Amino acid sequence: MSAPQTVDRVLLVAAVVLILVAGALLLARIWRGPSMLDRAIALDVCAALIIAGLGAKSAFARDPFYFPIMLVLAFLGFTGSVGIARFIAVRDRPPGHPHRERAGHGGEEGP
Numbered sequence: 001m002s003a004p005q006t007v008d009r010v011l012l013v014a015a016v017v018l019i020l021v022a023g024a025l026l027l028a029r030i031w032r033g034p035s036m037l038d039r040a041i042a043l044d045v046c047a048a049l050i051i052a053g054l055g056a057k058s059a060f061a062r063d064p065f066y067f068p069i070m071l072v073l074a075f076l077g078f079t080g081s082v083g084i085a086r087f088i089a090v091r092d093r094p095p096g097h098p099h100r101e102r103a104g105h106g107g108e109e110g111p
Contacts (some may be wrong), residue, residue, distance in 0.1 A: 017055050039083040040050050047077030056077075 001009070026042055026049065033039040053072050054066045 012056060012060050016053070019049055019053050019056060026062070028033075037088055040088065043084075044077055044081045047073060047080070051077075 023046075026045055029060060030039055030046075031043040033042060051070045054070050054073070058066045058070075
């Protein structure tokens with residue numbers, strides 16, 4: 001093995017080790033998370049770690065097969081995060097906060 005190949009192999013192993021450590025810390029955050037928002041953010045980071053792991057596997061095998069899968073996971077992670085954020089925003093609305101209808105869904109907006 002040449003020197004650049006050795007450096008590539010060492011960097012890939014280091015990346016996989018860091019991804020595994022981050023995954024272990026992520027599981028701890030999901031388990032202990034004091035709030036639902038902490039758990040939601042941890043699940044978003046989980047999607048990013050899965051994408052990073054697939055990227056490391058693709059780099060290790062020198063195979064671009066996983067790139068479309070990574071793209072779909074990134075899209076799903078983003079839409080899931082937005083959905084969870086909207087759910088938490090509606091659920092955690094302070095009491096007495098007026099609920100405004102969206103434009104086009106009946107009536108005019110009140111004061």
